[in-house]
Amino acid sequence: MKKVLKVIGITVLSFIALIIILLSFLLIKNYLDSKKPIIEDTYYKNFQSDATLEKKYAGLGSYEVSLVKLKSEDDTIKEYKIWYPTELKSKSQAYPLIVVTNASNTAASVYESFFERLASWGFIVVGNEDKQAGTGLTTSKTLDYVLELNSDSDSIFYGKVSQDNIGVIGYSQGGAGAIRAVTEYDNSNKYKTIFTGSAAYSLLAKNMGWEYDISKVAIPYFMSAGTGSSDDSGEDSKTSFGGVAPLSSLIVNYDGIRNDVFKVRARINGAEHGDMLTRADGYMTAWMLYQLQNDEEARLVFIGKSAEILSNSNWQDIEKNN
Template sequence: MLSLFIVVIIAVAFLLIKNHIDSKKPMIEDTYYKNFQSKAILEKKYAGLGSYEVSQVKLKSEDNLIKEYSIWYPRELENKQQMYPLIVVTNASNTAASVYEPFFERLASWGFIVVGNEDKQAGSGLTTSKTLDDVLALNKNAESVLYGKIQQDHIGALGYSQGGAGALRAVTEYKNSSKYKTIFTGSAAYPLLAKNMGWRYDISKVNIPYFMSAGTGKSDDSGEDSKTSFGGVAPLSSLIENYNKISNNVFKIRARVSGAEHWDMNRADGYMTAWMLYQLQDDPEAGSVFLGKNAEILRNSNWQDIQKSK
């Protein structure tokens, strides 16, 4: 019995060490976006790199969960008297910004300041809220590269999976929630799952433009009733429920990436980027992806189950 106990302890220790090592490995390749395919012109365009060269700065945090936050920004910011919109990213489960840096770099190349942190359990939205406060403090710090460079009325939130729930809480539950202008989520944990995990959000509080997405694969939608069993992380029924609970006065979109599993949601990058460009940079071309009866998203076979209020 003693020898069996020792074997079990060694096995558990091995798994813990392996998980720790794996959690620090890069999740995506530097040029991951080059593998994306689409027949939709604008989706293909916005899934790639933008025109801005990008720089990065890492800063330590006194918060034990945040540990460190990283900021990616257009390099021209260092020598140009101009303000740029800000996007705050909430991490998915067991994920830190440091393991998917190419995602941030690609998004920043479209003219955004993009910030992430090292919190691997960000569903409460608390560290996202703190990160926003810390970055906005840099906007007032004359010694910071971001001094006077953040467009404070053009701030977006985005998150995936647990991070989707965290992003929803960040824009609805904190003193600085009113600073956000828009939100995008990919496969946000459905309401009952979020509640059971301690990430409960009240979707009816969302009063800013919101693009909610998910995949059609079984990991997001098993086809089972999510009210009585685990129906996947973000079943269609939950998107419909969330969409219907948001005021019709809010510009809202729900859509699913055809054939995508829960871990494939970087396939939404093109339209996530277009959404942020339209909402935070007033880009009319990006807006044509979503607006009206001829919106590109409506004609794109990569997407299905679309409903929108404009």
Template sequence: MMKKVLKIVGIVILGMIILIVLVVGFLLMKNYIDSQKPWLAKDYYTQFQSDSELEKKYAGLGDYEVSVMAVKSEDKSIGNIRIWYPSEMENRYPLIVVVNGSNTAALNYEPYFERLASWGFVVVGSDDRQAGTGISTSLTLDYMLEQNQNSDSLFYEKIDVQNIGIAGYSQGGVGAVRAVTEFENSGLYKTIFTGSAAHSYLAQMWGGYDASKVSIPWFMTAAAGTSDDTSATDAATEWLGVAPLSSLIENYNAMPDNVFKLRARVEGAEHEEMQMKTDGYMTAWMLYQLQGDEEAGKALIGEDAEILSNSNWQDIEKNR
């Protein structure tokens, strides 16, 4: 009798193990499939609303037709390096390196890259889903610089190496700050934009960052919603959100005063909306910093800067 009971128990346990394996396998497969899906509609930027002329303009498409290529990296964490560029490739173009947020890859938001490149930039990203250390970003920049010197490359002498910018979101904001401060090629960046960069205590999981080391113009943004700012104050015992106002103030104050810096939050926005809702002024920032576009500069520069009277934005402080 005991043998029959043990046999039945064994069968039940085996069945449970098989079921668990099947469920785990299904969830892993589903997660992989979901990770390959786009999360931006091709024309996502048409959904953006603004009553401010320049913000609306620069959130849309530029005048350049755009092409794209993907290159398999030798670094497994990078996966593919993906490059969007003006199809004509008749001149040298400023380069913008984009750093992914947590568990996202460039393949998930290709329309973002295409839209940005349409303003006359070469825009590069990777499929690294954990880019907070800045390592993959540094390697991606090295790759693009090598292509600029490779006579067999489409990008041979087509990258304006004096005008290189970087943009990062969430964990990618941490990666962007580290990319411009912690590596041999950090000094090549001319400007940085961050959207909801994780606050300094949270950023410790990727090695942390030191905002006082940032010596190039920095436009730092965050969402005003609770996903970025819970109003809690003790990072060691409470969840502050990803990028509370206190972190923007801390980073802004840590930077040297002789460097152009701008901090602002998107009114009513939540963390996951930051990429779309900052597109307009992020693009204007890059156009001004990397192409010397004076019209774009009017959105952000001076006492009459458009952002100062734009109801989409709040908690603004800048030193130019």
């Protein structure tokens, strides 16, 4: 009997040890996977469009780019990453600033090529390591930090931030965070414009603790989403999960913003939720160039009855008030 019990004991211990090893492996794997880039360094080279300006702005700009990483005392932010035109160090001019709000479980370190490409168009672009940015709090703190650098004579960013030209970008959970960043904080009035890709619809955002009031948005806003089922499942989002950003939510958000605010809503044909980070690149960049650099060519994407976005087969369900 003792031998039987001993065998059973050894078997149980071996099984427990196997479970521990398996769990340890999965934890290590998940940790390593969380550090892997989610887009390739030259992802923009694969962008497809028959629209001249969308194709142009989805690519690289003319500026050489540098990166600085600065530790944060905030355990959620962990590190600020700031991409900027390399010439900034030797020029006396100020550059427009874009703050990026991360999507769910996504830190800036896993999509650095996104920031670098955007900065190549003449922007200072800043991100952080917050993987749950839906409240907009770390976005607000990040903006404050960069503005502090702008006032610090020992910083390379001293006097280099164009404080009248600050934009914010957010995807998915980060879309809700970007909306909150421009509406709920003491520095919300610092932003000149906002772009969101598949921002979590209002009821979903509320249930997740990222509730926003779209009626408070008072700056030019370009909102986008995909037509795929992950963004729009076709279900009623009031009674079931309608996708992260169904067309109905874009319509509600668009209509909830005052008509004296320039606003654009549009969806990318065939794009799933996970595609939005790269599929929206061309017109997201054009929007920021138009709003923050007063780029007249980029303006042609959005303004008037002949705006390029209106005839671009990549985009549909377009509504704009200018």
